Amino acid sequence: MTIPFFTRTQRAANPGNGKTARLFISGDAAAVAVGADGVATAIAHAAATAGRTVDITRIGSRGMLWLEPLVEVEIAGVRHGFGPIEPAEVAQLVNAGLFNADTSLLAHPRSLGPVDKIGYFARQTRLTFARCGLIDPLSQEAYRANGGYKGLERALSLAPAGTVDEVTKSGLRGRGGAGFPTGIKWKTVHDTAAEQKYIVCNADEGDSGTFADRMLMEGDPFVLIEGMTIAGLAVGASKGFIYVRSEYPHAIAVLRSAIATARKAGLLGGDVAASKRAFDLEVRTGAGAYVCGEETALLESLEGRRGVVRAKPPLPAHRGLFGKPTVINNVLSLAAVPFILAEGAKTYFDYGVGRSRGTMPIQLAGNIKRGGLFETAFGMTLGELVDDIGGGTATGRPVKAVQVGGPLGAYFPRALFDTPFDYEAFAARDGLIGHAGVVVFDDTADMAKQARFAFEFCAIESCGKCTPCRIGSTRGAETIAKVMAGEQPDTHLALVTDLCNTMKFGSLCALGGFTPYPVMSALNHFPEDFRRSKRLPQAAE
Numbered sequence: 248m249t250i251p252f253f254t255r256t257q258r259a260a261n262p263g264n265g266k267t268a269r270l271f272i273s274g275d276a277a278a279v280a281v282g283a284d285g286v287a288t289a290i291a292h293a294a295a296t297a298g299r300t301v302d303i304t305r306i307g308s309r310g311m312l313w314l315e316p317l318v319e320v321e322i323a324g325v326r327h328g329f330g331p332i333e334p335a336e337v338a339q340l341v342n343a344g345l346f347n348a349d350t351s352l353l354a355h356p357r358s359l360g361p362v363d364k365i366g367y368f369a370r371q372t373r374l375t376f377a378r379c380g381l382i383d384p385l386s387q388e389a390y391r392a393n394g395g396y397k398g399l400e401r402a403l404s405l406a407p408a409g410t411v412d413e414v415t416k417s418g419l420r421g422r423g424g425a426g427f428p429t430g431i432k433w434k435t436v437h438d439t440a441a442e443q444k445y446i447v448c449n450a451d452e453g454d455s456g457t458f459a460d461r462m463l464m465e466g467d468p469f470v471l472i473e474g475m476t477i478a479g480l481a482v483g484a485s486k487g488f489i490y491v492r493s494e495y496p497h498a499i500a501v502l503r504s505a506i507a508t509a510r511k512a513g514l515l516g517g518d519v520a521a522s523k524r525a526f527d528l529e530v531r532t533g534a535g536a537y538v539c540g541e542e543t544a545l546l547e548s549l550e551g552r553r554g555v556v557r558a559k560p561p562l563p564a565h566r567g568l569f570g571k572p573t574v575i576n577n578v579l580s581l582a583a584v585p586f587i588l589a590e591g592a593k594t595y596f597d598y599g600v601g602r603s604r605g606t607m608p609i610q611l612a613g614n615i616k617r618g619g620l621f622e623t624a625f626g627m628t629l630g631e632l633v634d635d636i637g638g639g640t641a642t643g644r645p646v647k648a649v650q651v652g653g654p655l656g657a658y659f660p661r662a663l664f665d666t667p668f669d670y671e672a673f674a675a676r677d678g679l680i681g682h683a684g685v686v687v688f689d690d691t692a693d694m695a696k697q698a699r700f701a702f703e704f705c706a707i708e709s710c711g712k713c714t715p716c717r718i719g720s721t722r723g724a725e726t727i728a729k730v731m732a733g734e735q736p737d738t739h740l741a742l743v744t745d746l747c748n749t750m751k752f753g754s755l756c757a758l759g760g761f762t763p764y765p766v767m768s769a770l771n772h773f774p775e776d777f778r779r780s781k782r783l784p785q786a787a788e
């Protein structure tokens with residue numbers, strides 16, 4: 248017997264006469280990758296063999312990836328965690344009384360206590376991810392029972408401009424990277440007259456160390472559907488597209504299934520929630536180019552062409568998909584909207600600091616002990632995130648650098664760990680939050696290699712439209728290689744700095760324009776790694 252991903256409640260074949268244990272195991276791709284399907288299947292087999300009944304609900308991820316496969320057992324009405332559990336360890340869990348689901352099971356060596364009391368989880372403020380890991384992602388009833396569709400209800404009670412105003416007042420900024428105020432973008436589309444407008448969800452999620460979009464789409468797809476529906480009704484768009492990277496087959500399957508359910512329930516289609524207003528959705532799959540996450544290249548790709556960046560203006564809000572006014576937002580931006588509408592702009596705005604309002608689902612990755620998703624209000628320092636929440640490196644060695652914001656983000660040394668997670672604070676230190684991917688490196692990392700990699704990445708992913716990026720990235724990789732080989736390092740480092748300036752100010756989009764961030768931060772914070780004396784015996788230049 249196999250329990251396919253996102254199967255809802257699975258009841259073992261041989262109903263016994265004892266009580267039915269209620270179990271929850273993630274069907275999220277990250278849990279499945281480390282054996283969650285095998286664990287679910289082994290438990291169902293063991294129950295069938297023992298003549299016991301067991302309900303296994305496949306849920307989204309709680310975001311504590313180092314504990315996967317995590318088995319949650321409802322004991323006296325509370326969900327207790329056991330993990331990580333290998334499929335081979337299921338028999339031991341069964342012998343400890345898994346199917347009785349009583350307190351004797353708590354003596355199991357992998358018992359973690361109530362899941363929502365685990366420090367990593369308890370310290371979060373889960374607004375966007377409130378339901379992720381809690382419910383069956385494809386149960387619309389469970390979604391509703393846990394606050395779903397309240398936002399849409401409220402939006403339907405407001406004039407479209409009122410919804411836009413609410414999003415503006417919440418202080419929500421784009422979670423895809425640029426941090427542009429979402430309400431202003433929506434207002435531009437709202438105010439632009441057109442027969443047809445579109446909502447496009449950017450689910451290309453190309454940044455290194457990021458997985459929040461995927462986790463949300465797999466774990467709570469209805470919140471994205473609701474957010475996009477609210478956006479459509481607010482700006483007057485009747486059609487939406489979700490552009491998902493092809494490497495996310497689980498997310499694509501979940502979204503398609505959830506969209507069909509929403510349509511059947513009358514929450515998508517020609518008459519959304521009996522409002523006499525239309526909005527429908529389609530999932531489209533990307534083909535694996537980083538640059539297709541850039542909004543205009545994404546639109547080209549959606550229209551069936553090669554992903555090449557378009558010059559702006561015109562802005563997509565004026566002339567976007569198929570030349571029509573288009574809202575293009577990241578998954579997390581759109582998924583924050585139902586909460587904002589349901590609870591009010593002020594509730595959301597009250598979280599955060601400065602001009603960074605609300606919460607950010609931060610992704611802790613790379614060489615880190617407790618990797619996963621951590622949603623928190625803006626303002627926590629980088630050091631708290633890496634050391635306290637993440638527990639330092641997985642290797643146990645000292646942290647050397649942290650790259651925040653994907654492949655175009657700056658490397659932060661420990662000396663800057665007091666930087667609060669906030670758009671402006673990061674910018675003030677020549678960094679960016681981007682999509683909030685935090686990738687940790689220990690003291691074995693060679694920052695010259697990382698700088699060379701930044702250029703190489705840019706060279707591979709460049710769309711080729713503008714010269715500073717197309718040519719500069721390759722010349723940059725070659726020049727750093729010369730520095731690494733000890734060939735006139737001062738001269739070549741000066742050239743790299745000059746090249747970075749040209750790319751920063753002369754590139755058409757942020758792929759070429761931001762590649763200098765990782766390069767220059769590596770150079771400025773870790774100059775010793777660029778010196779030949781560290782690599783080879785000293786030689787005269």
Ligand SMILES: Cc1cc2nc3c(=O)[nH]c(=O)nc-3n(C[C@H](O)[C@H](O)[C@H](O)COP(=O)(O)O)c2cc1C
Nearest residue numbers: 421422423449451452453540541542576577580757
């Ligand atoms: C090279 C490049 C790649 C990008 N990749 C993504 C991506 O994978 N996902 C995303 O949401 N935004 C990405 N962006 C940012 C988008 O261009 C755009 O700002 C974003 O989709 C707008 O949505 P937001 O305002 O909700 O953040 C990328 C930008 C660049 C320059």
Ligand code: SF4
Nearest residue numbers: 710712713716756759
């Ligand atoms: S910066 Fe690079 S990716 Fe962006 S438009 Fe220019 S060539 Fe294309």
